[in-house]
Amino acid sequence: MTLECPTDILTVYSMKRLTPHIQLATILVLLTLALWQSADFQQIAAGVALFLLGMTMLEDGFKTMGGGLLERLLARSTGSLPRAMGFGIAATTITQSSSLVSVIAISFLSAGLITLQAGIGIIFGANLGTTTGAWLMAGVGLRVDIAGYAMPLLALGAVLMFQRGAGLRGAGRVLVGIGLVFLGIAFIKDGFDAISARFDLTALALTGVLGLLVYTLIGATATVVMQSSHATMLLVITALASGQISYENALAVAIGANMGTTVTALIGASQANYQGKRLALGHLIFNGLTAIAALALIVPLRVLVDLISDLAGIGAQDFALRLAVFHTLFNLLGLGLMVPQMPRLLRFLERRIATPSPAVSRPRHIQADLGDFPATLLQALRAELRHLYENGAALCAEAINLRLADLVQSRDLPLTVARNREAIGLDLDRRYNDKVKALHAAIIDFAASKASLPLPEPAVRRLQELRDGANAVVRAVKAIKHLQRNTRRFTERDHGAVSTLYDRLRTEIASILVAIETLEATDPAQRSSLWIAEERRALRKGAEEVSASLESLLRARRISAADATSFLNDAHNAQEAMNALLDAAEVLYRDPDDILAEIERLLTPEDESDEQQAP
Template sequence: MKRYLVPVAIAALLLGFWLSPESQEIAAGVAIFLFGMLMLEDGFRLFSGGTLERLLQRATGSTFRAVSFGIVSTTVLQSSSLVSVITISFLSAGLISLLGGVGIIFGANIGTTTGAWLVAGLGLKVNIAAYAMPMIAVSIILVFQKAKPMRGFGYALGGLGFLFLGIYHMKEGFETFRDQIDLLRFALPGILGLVVYTVLGTAATVIMQSSHATMVLILTALAAGQITYENALALAIGANIGTTITAIIGSLSANFQGKRLALAHLIFNALTAAVALVFIAPLRDIVDQISAVMGIAADDFALKLAVFHTVFNVLGVVLMLPLLTRLIAFLERRIVEPTPDVSRPKYLNAAVDAFPQTIESALRNEVLHLYDNAMELILHGLNLHRHEIFETESIARTVSNSRVPTDLDIDESYERRVKTLYSAIVEFTTRVGEKRLAPEINEQVYALRDVASDIVRAVKAVKHLRKNILRYTVRSQGVVTGLYDNLRTEIARIIVEIRKLDLAEPEDRSALWLDHERAQIEEDAQSNTRRIDALIRTGGLTADAATSFLNDSAYAYEAMRALIEAARSVYIERDSAMAEVERLLTLEEDELHEDMTISGTVAEPTAEPERQKGVAEGR
């Protein structure tokens, strides 16, 4: 169906030009205006360098801040549609709350009214085409510069110039059109006019996907005397309803949170429009009073329409804010969060692809989702349970008491809970790698993919361990059971320490224990080899059991190394000042090894409880 829409639209446009050549300038003005909006949006993204996105993350701490951000961002961008799409992307990536997202949408509806003021107060009273031409000419020089801020400013300046030029051509087009055809004969008074023109305003905005463009079209037609003031009010109300189409389209590829926000946008705009239609007469009186106070002439209907547009949008926010918590509750009941499926990605969807900040954050959250699945699978593979390990005061004692085998098909669980997520992460990073992202974002994306690879490596190592864990730890078999219990204890302890990193505040996290732990793992691996040799010589261990243990200890230490490397990449910010100090203070791995060898401090496996205690105390 979609492939026929473009040729049908072009054919309809050409037919309209043939039937009414005077409409060409109006259509060209709309096209130039929309093109200017696209340039302005692209320019702001380049020029701001992600400033808008970073502000959005911090702007949802309270409803007031969220509404204020919506007002300011839409005023600057002159596009509530862009703000809505950005908000849906951030909500889908889990960066902001639903309450904050709805607050931004409320504010965006107020912010979009500034466009009507600019057009009515400046665009229709000044020959803005005289300013548009120099702006476009200068912008062309800037867009060919290498520096992103310069190119961004060039796109923004050119976009503003095209906005002005589009307004000029729409205004001139309606002036010419008035001399040929009088559209006032299609005016409809009363309730019928309200309904019909509200529907027309909605349809026009759905087609153009820009309420700002619709408002400019209405204002220029009103200034040219092609529509009545009453019908213009209805068109403005309809434009507010139609602007929700962008959020609805954007939510189609989003998760349940994005769909909730799109529904909230539709409910808010529809209720605001309904209130405006029901109380149209009192609102007109209020607009007349405000216009008189502001010194707006009684027959300056363009400015009075801007006043009306602001009044009914502010009224809608005032009416809806007290009902915000009820609205959130309704949205959560209406669009229920799907039952979590640990085998499917939670954060990777098409809605987060649009912005670098959401790409990196969504991928990070998905990697943490993968780790959560993997951590549970690793512990179950060792016949341990997460809640017991996290709550115990002595990991070694809990491990020694864990003799009941877990009901686990580790191969099936790996395929379902780990491999599918890892495949989705690889596919996502490959897809976003084709985008023209900043080098630092690309570096973060590929670093997170490597973290996912480390996590999978740890799970595979435990898969190899599973057979002999069942063989030697379900019932005590003397020395060999103690050796396997030490391996289980060490893996569990590292998982507990990583959980502490996760729960700690970012500024409290340190890489020092990770570096020390990695060096200690290497020492333990060598120590185990020497201990096994001694046990074989004294007859404490059979050659068969010793061979199995040496192979399994290699898998265990591989799992520990992979978990530590994953934790380092996820939780330790290497570009911070503290990280730089730690880097200078931390010895290289071979230096640590050399120091430990010289000093003779070799940790034997039997000393694991003491080492565990030292780490727990913040060693």
């Protein structure tokens, strides 16, 4: 369609805005009509609603109760593909929420805390872990009067939910969640039992390829609408147990449910960075190929399911359990197909969605889809602060005709500084705008938006600290800017004693930059933000020595009063820049353990920076 006039553009724009409202209104009207028409449908719909509410409570409960446990475990599960997959299977089996595990994986990947391979491994594992839900529903949910267990769970959970401690509150939500899920299953079961007494929905069964395709589509659509493959599986297992859907069609619905989950992931990834988009595409490819393979191999798969079921002693008419076997088997088939192709998949994803390398620095780690997990938010923000620091430090070095990479590799800093006198073509204002300003604004904006979340006190404190760290980087760059002109003037050509003084100043700045890079390269378990206090002390002593040198040069009339005044101003700016760099580093290298961080704050000498004086 070509847009001829502004009216067309406005119409398309209005349609885009209205579409979600129209969709919602249609769903509500259809639902109301169905609820009005059938009391049995009311029962099933209420069951689905309770089930979905229970799943949400369960997810929230695990988030609150875990206190970052899932995130800490995930951070350790990135060493290899089997470990990442193991984490995906275990976490999804325990929480019964592949979406929670996927969201955490996307958050960590977007924050640059895990590799793409680990992220995909977790998603693969979560796909297999989610099949345990079908086993629980078919094996326990339909056999036991679980509504009887729901009541005490709801009562106990409600008491715990209103306690002060986060652990107890979370446990309460988990219990209430399980209670609601049980209640939902019981409602759905009763609804289908009632329908069975009056209707035979198997009359709608379709056989052959058409049946496979139609019911796969139904499974995918139901999962997209309910945003839960568990809910789709619950409905199909219950319908199967009540004889309201044919076994063949139920298999297709299970395949469709797997496909439906990728739509949720794709919607989530639309706000993610390039890594999140790669993960969502990987998820889509995995589930898509698994579904195609399962549909193509449906006959041998069915034979295999029967064989395994017979061996496991599952009754010939127990189609609900046989469906659970099928669900696990075709997900295993997907893993068998995709795991050997992992290197190829990674290459494809990295080629298809390229790493952006813009001239203007954009946030790499803080993204809209990070969720509200305190540990993830803080780690992402810390990584972004390091990104900002790297840009700021490179700029500070180049402003005084030095390159950070040369300094880090140098064995004799004063010599490296003395040899690097040529001007580096640097438009400081432009570089500041491109590499620092936008990134700084993004960090401040992110910190402000997350400050409104109900975070624990140590997380709030850390959030403020990281924001202050970003401000410190900007302070450092602005202070360096003031000494750029004179530093270049006195270093690009030799001006005798005053050039030597400026070289000492450049060496001091270089020492600070190198010290911070050394901290970055040190094993986090061995380093402490307290090392920054050492640098501050050395900086103060160095400034005193430069001050003494300046005085003796003035007395010996080897330096003019005008040059001495310029140097004094520049030395003051240099001190400000170095202190700001150290302020940022102090925040960056704060111990990740809350208690050790608290000790570091207590032991950080407050007077070091206060006592620092320009020479």
